[in-house]
Amino acid sequence: MSSKVPAARAIIVVPAWNEQLTVGETVREIRAATPDLPVLVVSDGSTDRTADVARDAGALVLELPFNLGVGGAMRAGFRYAVRHGYDAAVQVDADGQHDPKEVPVLLEKLAEYDIVIGARFSDGDDTYKVKGPRKWAMVVLSKVLSKLAKTKLTDATSGFKATGGRALPVFAEHYPVEYLGDTVESLVIALRAGCKVTQVSAHMRPRRGGTPSHRPIKSMIYLFRAGFALLLALIRRYDTAAEVDQKQARPAVKEGVTR
Amino acid sequence: MSNTYLVALVGSILVLAGIVELLRRRQLGEKYAVLWLVVGILLLIFTVFPGLLTGIASGLGVAVPTNLMFFVGILFLVGVVLHLSWEVSRLENETRKLAEDQAILRLEVEQLQRDKQENVTD
Numbered sequence: 595m596s597s598k599v600p601a602a603r604a605i606i607v608v609p610a611w612n613e614q615l616t617v618g619e620t621v622r623e624i625r626a627a628t629p630d631l632p633v634l635v636v637s638d639g640s641t642d643r644t645a646d647v648a649r650d651a652g653a654l655v656l657e658l659p660f661n662l663g664v665g666g667a668m669r670a671g672f673r674y675a676v677r678h679g680y681d682a683a684v685q686v687d688a689d690g691q692h693d694p695k696e697v698p699v700l701l702e703k704l705a706e707y708d709i710v711i712g713a714r715f716s717d718g719d720d721t722y723k724v725k726g727p728r729k730w731a732m733v734v735l736s737k738v739l740s741k742l743a744k745t746k747l748t749d750a751t752s753g754f755k756a757t758g759g760r761a762l763p764v765f766a767e768h769y770p771v772e773y774l775g776d777t778v779e780s781l782v783i784a785l786r787a788g789c790k791v792t793q794v795s796a797h798m799r800p801r802r803g804g805t806p807s808h809r810p811i812k813s814m815i816y817l818f819r820a821g822f823a824l825l826l827a828l829i830r831r832y833d834t835a836a837e838v839d840q841k842q843a844r845p846a847v848k849e850g851v852t853r
Numbered sequence: 854m855s856n857t858y859l860v861a862l863v864g865s866i867l868v869l870a871g872i873v874e875l876l877r878r879r880q881l882g883e884k885y886a887v888l889w890l891v892v893g894i895l896l897l898i899f900t901v902f903p904g905l906l907t908g909i910a911s912g913l914g915v916a917v918p919t920n921l922m923f924f925v926g927i928l929f930l931v932g933v934v935l936h937l938s939w940e941v942s943r944l945e946n947e948t949r950k951l952a953e954d955q956a957i958l959r960l961e962v963e964q965l966q967r968d969k970q971e972n973v974t975d
Binding site: 636654655657659670 | 953954955
């Protein structure tokens, strides 16, 4: 259509678990910010009207039959993306924390990298503040992951991520489903499969719904679980070579084949 | 014949019968069948010949024969529990994949149906 070389075909994946109050507005906002990109809401075993609200707002909806956690929801999204021949998937949370206007910034970087993280406190204004054990966990995580990635990653646990290139087929098969797996372990898997990771700074807005956990005991538990997740990720074995090669071999499902 | 001997004998026969019955009703997978049959038969053998356990224990240098039994029993049970944990993890993973694919297929079917309807109305 346009003379411009089209950028990689991308899809936006929104994992949502019982977020009927926020998901509609988030989807509308994404569609306004990036009209060319399809929005795929993964309703993660929601018991409220999340799926209906998302559909009414114009999103494609995957309805998981029961709750699988963010990791499972995202893997379903990645599998859909690979099956339908997309080159990239961008995760945007349903609670409105991530600004969809920054999606093109992430996608632009995907030309050179396999994963682009929208980091919450890179440089500039950091309105997103954390402290205590949760902060220590984040510091340790970013130190270790930066070393692995051979580049500075300040916010490894950000949910705002663009996945493309070699990482997408790997994630479609191996995206971790355990606690914190969707952030920490997924990065380790990608790095060990030879993917290139980078970050861009992103603004985080206050959530439209839900409350962040800042209780000290919860933060301590978070610290331990994050450390354990990292340790597990580092010693686990992954067979990712097959998926990296597979991308060329397997033809994707084309939309509208019946026509 | 002492009373305890009789109780032990009836107990082990009941365990063995239970295992065989579960197998017969196809409630126990083939891969566990052999394992539990061996356990049941060993149990019966040691009940019928209590001297066997004493002999093995003294041969291994274990002073109290029942301690050998407890040791082997606990080791065996830990192994079984570990195996079951592994099995559950594997099953959970398979269920997850099925759930994900089911959701994807459902969306694809809905899209195909919509396409079809649009073609008809055109």
